[in-house]
Amino acid sequence: MVSTVRTVLGDVPPTALGVCDAHDHLFFRSPRLPGQELQHVSAARAELAAFLPHGGNSVVQWTPYGLGRRAADLPPLSRETGVLVVAATGLHQAVHYDDETLGRLHGRLAEVFVTELTEGIGTSGVRAGLIKVAGGFHGLDAHANRTMRAAAEAHHATGAPIAVHLELGTAALDVMDLLCGELGVPPHRVILGHLNRSPDIVVQLQAAETGCYLSFDGPSRANHATDWRMPSAVRALADAGHGDRLLLGGDTTSAGARSVDGGPGMPYLLRRVRPRLEVELGAEAVERILVQNPSRAFAVEWR
Structure with a gap:
């Protein structure tokens, strides 16, 4: 079987991703x-257009079920801008949903x-290319446990990677114990997000040693007070031999964070974060993190 990345325009060779914003x-x-919803097609188009001149080729959207994915709008946006887009299925933390x-x-x-991985999201015909779920703060509650079990089942049926929102960067080892230890998901099929929000290098190294991917995303969020530690953490992981498991993303989740609305947005990843990491x-090495690592992390021999 041949590995491909499932984009909103169809399956493509992994090398087609090029420079990839691995979480946005x-x-x-x-x-x-x-009041901070990302819901306007024109703003999404402008953001992709702003990302492209800085060398951006692809974006992986981690927006899961029920949070305004607008799947039908993704293919025309990708075609119009020339930026490849990968969509997600999955479920976020319970606080993001109503009881109904x-x-x-x-x-x-x-x-x-x-269904969303193999047939399409709703009536859009757009197939998801990854499963996004979420942990809790320093642990996994009943909702996280349930959604991760479903994600593992879906992975075993399709081969799709599982991307995990770590609440404030915590519970990485709990996630790996459940997904890979108990549920049998191969570690290289798991992507842990927001490692930069909890700058505990010991835990980061322990997580990396399992063989999973570690995503450092949302670096523009100065309110997390960890931006300045991210480059040294990435270097420590690379020096320990885990450079081939690192990913970078922008994680723009509010209208005010978009570059077209005055925030850093997607271009910040390549305009500011990339040169800062090149110093370290x-x-x-940074080119490999932006190009080669995503091409492996999101490539699947689809079942």
């Missing part, structure tokens, strides 16, 4: 961010995930 959002809506939505999904999460690692 073109559309996102949550009751936790009232969660009740509607009860007992059929894995079925929904598999060298240009060739």
Whole structure:
């Protein structure tokens, strides 16, 4: 079987991704961010257009089920801008949903995930290329446990990678114990997000040693007070032999964070983060993190 990346325009060779923003959002809506919804097609188009001149070739959107993915709008945006886009299925933390939505999904999460990976999201025909789930703060609650079990089932049925939101960067080892230890997901099929939000290098190294991918995303969020530690953490992981498992993303989740609305947005990843990391690692190493690592992390021998 041949590995491909499932984009909103269809399956492509992994090398087609080029320079990849491995975790971001073109559309996102949550009751936790009232008034900051990413919902306008024109703004999404402008953001992709701003990303392209800095060398960006592809974006992986981690927006899961029920949070305003606007799947039908993704293919024309990709065609118009020339930026490849990967969509997600999956489920975020329970606080992002109302009881009716969660009740509607009860007992059929894995079925929904598999359908969106193999047949398409709703009536859009757009197939998801990854499964996004979420942990809790320093642990896994019942909702996280349930969604991760469904994600593991969907992975075993399709081969799709599982991307995990770590709440404030915590519970990485709990996630790996459940997904890979108990549920049998190969570690290289798991992507842990937001490692930069909890700058514990010991835990980061322990997570990396399992063989999973570590995503450093949302670096523009100065309120997390960890930006300045991210380059040294990435270097420590690379020096320990884990440079081939590192990913970088922008994680734009609010309208005010978009570059077209005055924020850093997607271009910041290549305009500011990339040269800063090149000081620590060298240009060739950063190029591998932006190009080669995503091409492996999101490539699947689809079942």
